[in-house]
Amino acid sequence: MNLRQWSRDLGMGVRFAVTGGREGWVRMVLTAVGVGLGVTLLLLTTALPNVLTARHQREEARTDLTYSEKVPPKGENTVLVGLGDTKWHDKEVRGRFLKPEGPRAPLPPGVDRFPAPGEMVVSPALKKLLTSGEGRLLRERLPERVTGTIGEPGLIGSHELAFYAGADHLEPKPGSARVVRLTAFGDRRATPERADPVLIMMTLVVFVALLTPVAVFIAAAVRFGGERRDRRLAALRLVGSDRRMTRRIAAGEALAGALLGLAVGTVFFLIGRQAAGSVEVLGVSIFPSYLDPSLALVVLVAVAVPAAAVAVTLFAMRGVAVEPLGVVRTAKPARRRLWWRLLLPAAGLAMLLPMVGNGRSHGDFNEYLVVGGVLLLLVGVSALLPWLVEAVVARLGSGPVSWQLAVRRLQLSSGTAARMVNGIAVAVAGAIALQMLFTGVQDQYTKDTGQDPERASVQVDLSDGSALPAAAREFPRTKGVRAAVAISSGSMGDRRYDPGTTVSVTVGDCAALRELARLPSCRDGDVFAVPGAYESADELALMRPGRHGFFDATYSEGVRGREIPWTVPAGTRRVTVRKDALQSNVSGLMVTPSALPSGAASTLYHQVYVRLDMSVPEADQYVRNTAARVDRLASVWHWAATTESRKYTSLRTGLFVGAVCVLVLIGASLLVSQLEQLRERRKLLSSLVAFGTRRRTLGLSVLWQTAVPVSLGLLLASSVGLALGSVLLKMTDTAVSVDWASVLSMAGAGAGVVLVVTLLSLPPLLRMMRPEGLRTE
Structure with a gap:
C-alpha cells in the first residue's frame, strides 16, 4: 500500500469528521476536549525542566552570601x-x-x-x-x-x-x-554538587508515573463514539470500500479529533500558562515566562499525539468487522488472551531487577532501564484491566434490576468500561509506588538535629552583643512567651595566633547556665569547668585555674592584633552537664558575665532561647517582632527534632503539585468520557423509560457500571503499585515496608475522583432519560 493511498483514506476520514453533521461534530469535539486536556498536561510537563532551571538561575543571580575570614576592601563599586x-x-x-x-x-x-x-x-x-x-x-x-x-x-x-x-x-x-x-550579586564560583543517584532515579520515576496516565487517557479519548462511528462506516462498505480502507478512514476521523485536540490543548496550555502566575500550590509559585517548553519536546508532542491516535484506532478496529449491512460487534467476541498482557509487567520487572541493591554507593542507575521498567509496569495495568473486567463480569449473576442492567451492559462492552477507568488505575498504581518509595527513603534524607522542642520553641541569633541586654529584657515580657534564656558562646585558644588547642566558652547568668549544667551554687563572677566526653589532655589543661588563654585568637595574618587575653580564675569548679541541656555537646568553660574580660563579649555569638505558650495565637509572630525591634539583623528559627534535605523536600513537593494537576485533568477527562458514553446510550435509556423503567433504577445501574470496573481497577492498581514500590525500594537498598494507611488513601483518592465525576454526570443522565430522546431525524 503506497503513501498516496494512505493519505487519501486518512484525508477522507478527516473530511467525514468535519462534514459529518451534528453527530460527527459532537464526537470530534468530545475527542478534542479529551485529547486537549492530555496535551495540556504534556505541554506543562515538557515545560517543567525549564521551570526548575529558571528558578535556579534566578536564585543564583541574586546570591549574596559569602563566607570569608577576610572582608573585601571598601570601594566605589561595593x-x-x-x-x-x-x-x-x-x-x-x-x-x-x-x-x-x-x-x-x-x-x-x-x-x-x-x-x-x-x-x-x-x-x-x-x-x-x-x-x-x-x-x-x-x-x-x-x-x-x-x-x-x-x-x-x-x-x-x-x-x-x-x-x-x-x-x-x-x-x-x-x-x-x-x-x-x-562587588557583584550572583554566585559565579558555584560548583555543581555530585548528584544523588537515588534522587535522580526518584525524579525519573515521578515523571513516568505522572505522564503515563495522561498517555492512557489520550489513547482512550481518540476512541470516543466508536460504536456510532463504526455504524456510519458500514455505509462505506456498500459503495465498495474494503476493510483496510474502512479502517484507515476510521483512523482519519480519529486523526481529525487529535489534531483539533492539539489546538484545544495549546489554547488550554496558554490559558493555564497565564493563570499560573496567579496561583500558588503547596507554597510554590512561578511566573508565566517560566512555562516555556523546549521546541524539541513541543514537536515531539505534536507528532506523537496524532500518530498515537491513528495507531490506537487501527489497533482497536482489528476486533470489529464493518460489513455492508452493519457492524458485527454484538456477536460474542473472542475471549481476551492473558499471556501477552502478562509479558508487559514481566518485562518491566526484568528491566528493574538487575539494579536491585544498587543504592547510592554503586554509581548512577541506568536511566533507560528505570524509565522502561516503570513504564512497562504501569502500562501493564492498562493492558491487564480489560482482561480482568471481562473475566469478572462474565461470572456476575442475578440481583436487583439495576444490577442486572449494569452487569449485562458490562458483559456486552467490558472494554469500554475498562477504558474509562484505565487512567485512574494507572495513576493510582504510580501514586502507591511513589508513596512507598518516598516513605521508605525518608529516613535517609532526614537528620536528627539534637534539638528538643519541649525545651525551647524558638532560637534567636543576635548579630551583635550590644543587643543582648535589650533582648534579655524584652523577650520575657513578649506576649506568648513562657520563658526566655540568653546565652553567648565562643572559644578560647592557648596562643594569640594559630592556636593549637581551643576550648568552648559559654557565657550566661546563673539561670541560663542552670539550663545547661547542674550547678551546686552560683553567683555573678563564678566560672565553671565542664569536661566533655572527648576532651584531650591539652584541652583539659587549658581549663585549669591559672592557665592563660586568648579570646578571638586568629588564624589569618590579616586580622591579627584583636586578641583578648584572659586567665582562668582560681575557684573554677567542675560541674556536670544536664541530660536535657538546652544546648547539645556542652563542654569547656561556663562563665558568668562579670568574670568575662573587657571586650570579650564582642567576640562571642549570642542566642536567646524562647519557650512559647502555644495556646496564644500568633505567639511566634510576636517573638519575631520583638527580635526585629531589638536587632534588625537577628535570625529567628523554630526548633525541630529533625530536618529534611531540601532537594528531597523539593522533589516531594513537585510530586504533590504534579499529582494534583494529574488528578484534576483525569477527573475532567473522565467526565468527558462519561458524558460521551451517556450520549451514545441516549436512545436506549429513553426506550427503557418509555417502557416504564424507573429513573432511580437506571441511575443505580449507571452507578454500578462505574463502581464495578473502578473497584477492579483499584484492586489491580494496588497490587501492581505495591510490587513496583517494593522493587524501587530494593533498588535503593532500603528495607521494604508498606504504609497501608497511605495505600488506602491513594486508592481512596482515585475512588473519590470517580465518585465526583459520577455525581456530576447525574444531571445530564436525568435529562437523557426522557421519551423525547427517541425522536430521530
Missing part, C-alpha cells in the same frame, strides 16, 4: 548587604538591608535604585500582604516606607515574599555572613 530574612506563618520572607558604598555599587536583580534608610522596595505579593488587615503584625516588623516593587528578574515566584530595605548601620565582620561586602 555594597553592604545585611540578612533580614523572616517568616510569616509558614511562608518564608526573604529580606535584605542595603548600604551602597560608592556610585558604582551593584544593584540586586529586579531593583532599579537603592532604597534610602527608612525606605524599602517589596515584591508585589508582600506589598499586597502589608496593606491587608491580615499582615498587621508583619507590618510592625517591617516599619520602612514602601517606595517601589521588586521586578520579576529579582524574584523566583509570583507569590514570593521579599524586600530590600535601606540601612545606614551595617558593618561587615570577618567570618560572618550576617553583613557582607559585595
Whole structure:
C-alpha cells in the first residue's frame, strides 16, 4: 500500500469528521476536549525542566552570601548587604538591608535604585500582604516606607515574599555572613554538587508515573463514539470500500479529533500558562515566562499525539468487522488472551531487577532501564484491566434490576468500561509506588538535629552583643512567651595566633547556665569547668585555674592584633552537664558575665532561647517582632527534632503539585468520557423509560457500571503499585515496608475522583432519560 493511498483514506476520514453533521461534530469535539486536556498536561510537563532551571538561575543571580575570614576592601563599586530574612506563618520572607558604598555599587536583580534608610522596595505579593488587615503584625516588623516593587528578574515566584530595605548601620565582620561586602550579586564560583543517584532515579520515576496516565487517557479519548462511528462506516462498505480502507478512514476521523485536540490543548496550555502566575500550590509559585517548553519536546508532542491516535484506532478496529449491512460487534467476541498482557509487567520487572541493591554507593542507575521498567509496569495495568473486567463480569449473576442492567451492559462492552477507568488505575498504581518509595527513603534524607522542642520553641541569633541586654529584657515580657534564656558562646585558644588547642566558652547568668549544667551554687563572677566526653589532655589543661588563654585568637595574618587575653580564675569548679541541656555537646568553660574580660563579649555569638505558650495565637509572630525591634539583623528559627534535605523536600513537593494537576485533568477527562458514553446510550435509556423503567433504577445501574470496573481497577492498581514500590525500594537498598494507611488513601483518592465525576454526570443522565430522546431525524 503506497503513501498516496494512505493519505487519501486518512484525508477522507478527516473530511467525514468535519462534514459529518451534528453527530460527527459532537464526537470530534468530545475527542478534542479529551485529547486537549492530555496535551495540556504534556505541554506543562515538557515545560517543567525549564521551570526548575529558571528558578535556579534566578536564585543564583541574586546570591549574596559569602563566607570569608577576610572582608573585601571598601570601594566605589561595593555594597553592604545585611540578612533580614523572616517568616510569616509558614511562608518564608526573604529580606535584605542595603548600604551602597560608592556610585558604582551593584544593584540586586529586579531593583532599579537603592532604597534610602527608612525606605524599602517589596515584591508585589508582600506589598499586597502589608496593606491587608491580615499582615498587621508583619507590618510592625517591617516599619520602612514602601517606595517601589521588586521586578520579576529579582524574584523566583509570583507569590514570593521579599524586600530590600535601606540601612545606614551595617558593618561587615570577618567570618560572618550576617553583613557582607559585595562587588557583584550572583554566585559565579558555584560548583555543581555530585548528584544523588537515588534522587535522580526518584525524579525519573515521578515523571513516568505522572505522564503515563495522561498517555492512557489520550489513547482512550481518540476512541470516543466508536460504536456510532463504526455504524456510519458500514455505509462505506456498500459503495465498495474494503476493510483496510474502512479502517484507515476510521483512523482519519480519529486523526481529525487529535489534531483539533492539539489546538484545544495549546489554547488550554496558554490559558493555564497565564493563570499560573496567579496561583500558588503547596507554597510554590512561578511566573508565566517560566512555562516555556523546549521546541524539541513541543514537536515531539505534536507528532506523537496524532500518530498515537491513528495507531490506537487501527489497533482497536482489528476486533470489529464493518460489513455492508452493519457492524458485527454484538456477536460474542473472542475471549481476551492473558499471556501477552502478562509479558508487559514481566518485562518491566526484568528491566528493574538487575539494579536491585544498587543504592547510592554503586554509581548512577541506568536511566533507560528505570524509565522502561516503570513504564512497562504501569502500562501493564492498562493492558491487564480489560482482561480482568471481562473475566469478572462474565461470572456476575442475578440481583436487583439495576444490577442486572449494569452487569449485562458490562458483559456486552467490558472494554469500554475498562477504558474509562484505565487512567485512574494507572495513576493510582504510580501514586502507591511513589508513596512507598518516598516513605521508605525518608529516613535517609532526614537528620536528627539534637534539638528538643519541649525545651525551647524558638532560637534567636543576635548579630551583635550590644543587643543582648535589650533582648534579655524584652523577650520575657513578649506576649506568648513562657520563658526566655540568653546565652553567648565562643572559644578560647592557648596562643594569640594559630592556636593549637581551643576550648568552648559559654557565657550566661546563673539561670541560663542552670539550663545547661547542674550547678551546686552560683553567683555573678563564678566560672565553671565542664569536661566533655572527648576532651584531650591539652584541652583539659587549658581549663585549669591559672592557665592563660586568648579570646578571638586568629588564624589569618590579616586580622591579627584583636586578641583578648584572659586567665582562668582560681575557684573554677567542675560541674556536670544536664541530660536535657538546652544546648547539645556542652563542654569547656561556663562563665558568668562579670568574670568575662573587657571586650570579650564582642567576640562571642549570642542566642536567646524562647519557650512559647502555644495556646496564644500568633505567639511566634510576636517573638519575631520583638527580635526585629531589638536587632534588625537577628535570625529567628523554630526548633525541630529533625530536618529534611531540601532537594528531597523539593522533589516531594513537585510530586504533590504534579499529582494534583494529574488528578484534576483525569477527573475532567473522565467526565468527558462519561458524558460521551451517556450520549451514545441516549436512545436506549429513553426506550427503557418509555417502557416504564424507573429513573432511580437506571441511575443505580449507571452507578454500578462505574463502581464495578473502578473497584477492579483499584484492586489491580494496588497490587501492581505495591510490587513496583517494593522493587524501587530494593533498588535503593532500603528495607521494604508498606504504609497501608497511605495505600488506602491513594486508592481512596482515585475512588473519590470517580465518585465526583459520577455525581456530576447525574444531571445530564436525568435529562437523557426522557421519551423525547427517541425522536430521530
